[in-house]
Amino acid sequence: xxxxxxxxxxxxxxxxxxxxEVICAYPISPQTHIVEALSTLVQSQRxxxxxxxxxxxxxxxxxxxxxxxxTGARAYTATASQxxxxxxxxxxxxxxxxxxxxxxxxxRAIGAPINIWNDHSDSMSQRDSGWVQLYAESNQEAVxxxxxxxxxxEELSVPVMVCMDGFILTHAVELLDLPSxxxxxxxxxxxxxxxxxxxxxxxxxxxxxGPEAFMEVRYLAHATxxxxxxxxxxxxxxxxxxxxxxxxxxxxxxxxDGAEAIVVALGSVLGSIKDTIDAMREQGERIGxxxxxxxRPWPSHEVRRALAGAKRIVVLEKxxxxxxxxxxxxxxxVAVAGTDSIVHxxxxxxxxxxxxxxxxxxxxxxAVRGELPDITFLDLDRGLVDRExxxxxxxxxxxxxxxxxxxxxxxxxAGRA
Amino acid sequence: MSVFQVRIHGRGGxxxxxxxxxxxxxxxxxxxxxxxxxxxxxxxxxxxxxAFCRISDSPIRAHEPIASPDAxxxxxxxxxxxxxxxxGLQQDGYLLINSSRSFADLxxxxxxxxxxxxxxxxxxxxxxxxxxxxxxxxxxxxxGGFAALTRVVSIEAVTTAIRDRFSGALAEGNVAGAEQAFxxxxxxxxxxxxxxxx
Numbered sequence: 276x277x278x279x280x281x282x283x284x285x286x287x288x289x290x291x292x293x294x295x296e297v298i299c300a301y302p303i304s305p306q307t308h309i310v311e312a313l314s315t316l317v318q319s320q321r322x323x324x325x326x327x328x329x330x331x332x333x334x335x336x337x338x339x340x341x342x343x344x345x346t347g348a349r350a351y352t353a354t355a356s357q358x359x360x361x362x363x364x365x366x367x368x369x370x371x372x373x374x375x376x377x378x379x380x381x382x383r384a385i386g387a388p389i390n391i392w393n394d395h396s397d398s399m400s401q402r403d404s405g406w407v408q409l410y411a412e413s414n415q416e417a418v419x420x421x422x423x424x425x426x427x428x429e430e431l432s433v434p435v436m437v438c439m440d441g442f443i444l445t446h447a448v449e450l451l452d453l454p455s456x457x458x459x460x461x462x463x464x465x466x467x468x469x470x471x472x473x474x475x476x477x478x479x480x481x482x483x484x485g486p487e488a489f490m491e492v493r494y495l496a497h498a499t500x501x502x503x504x505x506x507x508x509x510x511x512x513x514x515x516x517x518x519x520x521x522x523x524x525x526x527x528x529x530x531x532d533g534a535e536a537i538v539v540a541l542g543s544v545l546g547s548i549k550d551t552i553d554a555m556r557e558q559g560e561r562i563g564x565x566x567x568x569x570x571r572p573w574p575s576h577e578v579r580r581a582l583a584g585a586k587r588i589v590v591l592e593k594x595x596x597x598x599x600x601x602x603x604x605x606x607x608x609v610a611v612a613g614t615d616s617i618v619h620x621x622x623x624x625x626x627x628x629x630x631x632x633x634x635x636x637x638x639x640x641x642a643v644r645g646e647l648p649d650i651t652f653l654d655l656d657r658g659l660v661d662r663e664x665x666x667x668x669x670x671x672x673x674x675x676x677x678x679x680x681x682x683x684x685x686x687x688x689a690g691r692a
Numbered sequence: 693m694s695v696f697q698v699r700i701h702g703r704g705g706x707x708x709x710x711x712x713x714x715x716x717x718x719x720x721x722x723x724x725x726x727x728x729x730x731x732x733x734x735x736x737x738x739x740x741x742x743a744f745c746r747i748s749d750s751p752i753r754a755h756e757p758i759a760s761p762d763a764x765x766x767x768x769x770x771x772x773x774x775x776x777x778x779x780g781l782q783q784d785g786y787l788l789i790n791s792s793r794s795f796a797d798l799x800x801x802x803x804x805x806x807x808x809x810x811x812x813x814x815x816x817x818x819x820x821x822x823x824x825x826x827x828x829x830x831x832x833x834x835x836g837g838f839a840a841l842t843r844v845v846s847i848e849a850v851t852t853a854i855r856d857r858f859s860g861a862l863a864e865g866n867v868a869g870a871e872q873a874f875x876x877x878x879x880x881x882x883x884x885x886x887x888x889x890x
Binding site: 279281391392393413440442443444446447448449450543545546547549550627629630631632633 | 712713716717720725726727728729730732733751752753754755756757759
């Protein structure tokens with residue numbers, strides 16, 4: 276059904292259509308309308324049977340999800356930013372135990388400095404946690420990925436994070452096609468757990484494992500994720516058959532035919548990137564894009580194939596690995612190792628800075644001209660940084676960066692500097 | 693048609709975000725693609741708030757804030773001299789301000805001289821809302837004026853969107869206010885066209 280609806284509420288509808296039996300969440304910032312809408316659906320019994328558990332922290336949220344999933348219940352939660360970090364220990368437990376929990380991460384920055392806006396720092400920090408990570412390009416894809424995520428998680432017995440840009444997608448009201456309950460019921464089989472805590476057939480889950488088998492358990496987790504590389508496209512294909520929409524999969528190329536330069540990105544920024552590419556193609560530039568939907572497991576072969584022939588690869592990332600630069604770029608470099616492609620890293624949109632079509636136009640034009648350095652910080656206020664570096668160099672007690680920069684900005688705006 | 697971009701300025705508590713949503717639902721009701729979203733921040737009552745709406749005949753991919761709006765709706769005239777609400781407004785852009793005063797009285801005489809006279813108007817939205825809704829929250833009322841000024845959406849789509857979102861007396865009060873604002877703007881524009889013809 277076509278609906279003009281907020282991203283968060285649409286995802287809540289999609290999750291409800293998947294009939295989760297336990298939803299647990301900590302209802303304070305950073306949180307979204309997703310669990311708020313779900314709690315209403317549970318209370319009104321539109322989603323039934325389902326238990327909504329208001330927990331005391333994100334750590335408790337993931338712990339309850341683990342417990343619920345281990346008893347064979349379809350379990351769901353959502354968080355972002357500091358909340359995701361706070362549940363980190365339990366996140367690793369969920370994947371280590373192979374429990375098919377589905378979680379939405381409404382991507383936001385991580386403090387300090389305190390910042391509630393969007394970037395990918397939070398989910399990127401969990402890229403090696405053993406969870407599958409899917410990134411939604413649009414709200415429609417966020418809806419569709421959630422339905423696919425439960426099927427993927429339960430088939431492989433592995434937890435899945437569906438990452439969608441906080442605010443940019445979660446708070447946008449757009450035209451979306453919401454599937455019907457019958458469609459989702461037909462697509463998503465009943466949860467048949469591979470392991471279950473059942474009083475009638477007692478087992479223990481979560482035993483201590485020493486050096487004799489720990490590595491083997493970890494290897495199996497890796498092998499399962501490698502299996503996901505085959506299953507994810509298969510689920511996307513079936514989804515398209517059933518729902519008539521291309522959604523999910525490993526990675527998606529856009530106008531890469533004959534492209535000399537290809538931009539690689541994840542999430543909603545692909546919208547502005549595609550608009551920019553259309554404009555540049557009209558000017559005769561041979562440029563295209565590759566959207567990464569599945570970041571974990573890393574679809575190395577698909578990425579290599581999609582980037583084959585590109586002279587320049589521009590990886591635009593919304594997270595910064597302090598001390599080295601890009602995160603996605605490293606994986607892209609692994610994928611194209613041994614080819615002649617030059618990989619550029621662009622760090623953009625940190626802490627909610629808008630990534631505009633205008634800035635992308637300038638950036639990608641200099642990329643095709645071969646003028647892009649190895650690493651670029653898009654729209655970085657160099658003057659502001661230089662003032663602080665100078666202050667730092669001139670005295671020992673230079674004070675905190677964040678407060679200094681904010682004070683400088685006020686002074687500049689008032690014409691005092 | 694390309695994307696028509698609208699930026700709405702107001703203060704926390706005035707329904708600015710709801711206005712953008714209602715406009716997007718109105719466009720949706722007419723079979724168009726639309727996208728509405730707020731400026732992101734820690735929302736507080738009384739603090740400046742911005743919301744955006746894009747309307748197009750084809751799917752909208754970009755999600756960035758609107759820097760160069762085709763139309764600007766100012767719900768709170770006290771913002772006029774506080775922040776740069778006019779930033780990026782196109783020369784042929786539309787301007788609708790919620791005020792019973794004229795542009796000259798608002799101290800905007802020089803600024804609006806650079807715009808097209810038939811595309812800008814002040815509208816006593818708060819007065820209309822006080823009368824029809826019972827309180828001076830003019831967000832939905834202004835959309836009626838917006839429909840008459842820009843013709844980007846019809847007044848029927850606006851009132852349908854209002855009834856989608858609200859119910860009972862609140863819905864009907866806002867519908868009456870939007871229709872009154874629509875008629876007000878139509879009348880103003882007729883007078884303006886007449887004055888120009890003379």
